[in-house]
Amino acid sequence: MPVIKEKKVLVSLLQRMYWIESEMEQLGTWEARIEMMEENLEALEILSHDSDLHGSIVEKWLIKANIEIPKTVPKGLPTHVFNFEGLSAPEMFISIRKYEILAMNAYKDMMNTESSVIEELLPDPIDRKEFINDLQKLIRDEEKHASICNKQALGFAKVMY
């Protein structure tokens, strides 16, 4: 059953995800500000690197569908998506996990858009097929990211036993 029935809903979801992926890409900037173990750093690098790719994928579809690429925070998002000030590394990963799950659900919602809405934005059937393929990849990646966060969030507890 389609979740999204209106063009403007899909448009604003794409714009928000573009913004969130761009913010996620900057996760690496926290490396120096939070005490992290080697394994945490590697996890953060993966999340940051994949978000960079995801941002480019979303940007590609914004351009193809003639949607404005947001230059300022889209409506409904906080000015700074991430603030890990004063958090430990496991707490930081718990907080990132929320956004990985949010991203996964957003891409799932996009997959459930009514076909007439997607047809309006992407008239070329080849584009539409590629769009769905990209969404499937994004959903798989976000699932992986959420489990990476889980692992890093639990890492601390393991060390204590």
Ligand SMILES: [Fe+2]
């Ligand atoms: Fe992610």
